[in-house]
Amino acid sequence: MKAGLHIGKTKILTITVTNEMFAQFDGKVVHPVYSTASMVYHMEWVSRQLLIPYLEDHEEGMGAAVSVQHVAPSGLGSTINLTATVSGVSTKEITTEVYVENARGLIGKGKVKQVVLPKKLIQEKVRTTTT
Numbered sequence: 001m002k003a004g005l006h007i008g009k010t011k012i013l014t015i016t017v018t019n020e021m022f023a024q025f026d027g028k029v030v031h032p033v034y035s036t037a038s039m040v041y042h043m044e045w046v047s048r049q050l051l052i053p054y055l056e057d058h059e060e061g062m063g064a065a066v067s068v069q070h071v072a073p074s075g076l077g078s079t080i081n082l083t084a085t086v087s088g089v090s091t092k093e094i095t096t097e098v099y100v101e102n103a104r105g106l107i108g109k110g111k112v113k114q115v116v117l118p119k120k121l122i123q124e125k126v127r128t129t130t131t
Contacts, residue, residue: 001091001116005054013046013082017074033073034080039100039108040066046084047096047112060122061114064093068110074102084112092116 015021023035044063051061074080080102088095093115100108 001059002054002056005050005086005089005094007086007089009050009086011046011050011084013042013049013084015042015080015082017076017078017080019076022076031073033075034078034107036068036070036108039070040068040110042080042082043068043084043098043100043108043110043112046082047094047098047114050084050086050096051094051114051116055116058118058120059116060119061094061116062122063112064115065113066110068108070108072102072104072107074107078102080107087111 017034019029019032021034021038022029023031023033023037044066048061055061080100082098082100084096084098086094087097093113095111095113098108098110098112099106
């Protein structure tokens with residue numbers, strides 16, 4: 001991993017809640033609000049954006065762990081800001097703390113851990129799981 005990524009570095013992702021982000025199972029909407037699954041996806045995405053500029057050409061980042069608390073709903077059309085802050089970093093992994101807010105305040109929070117692996121190792125592991 002390239003030098004420069006440090007504890008405290010922050011990235012913000014702003015999204016607008018769409019129908020596709022609703023809590024749903026088997027294509028049926030359970031609640032017409034921002035789903036926990038969508039929140040986890042966006043938490044991983046904003047955290048990954050912190051890592052991408054520091055990956056070497058032969059490296060890739062992979063999600064290793066996510067913890068999340070979804071504490072309030074957010075409806076269709078609402079604007080959500082996800083703020084990821086690096087809370088731990090080494091040559092092999094980064095951890096971020098992520099806060100998820102809408103106009104009313106906090107709707108979620110959690111941690112995302114990503115590991116940095118050689119692309120060749122990932123390809124080898126994928127081959128062994130598909131054969």
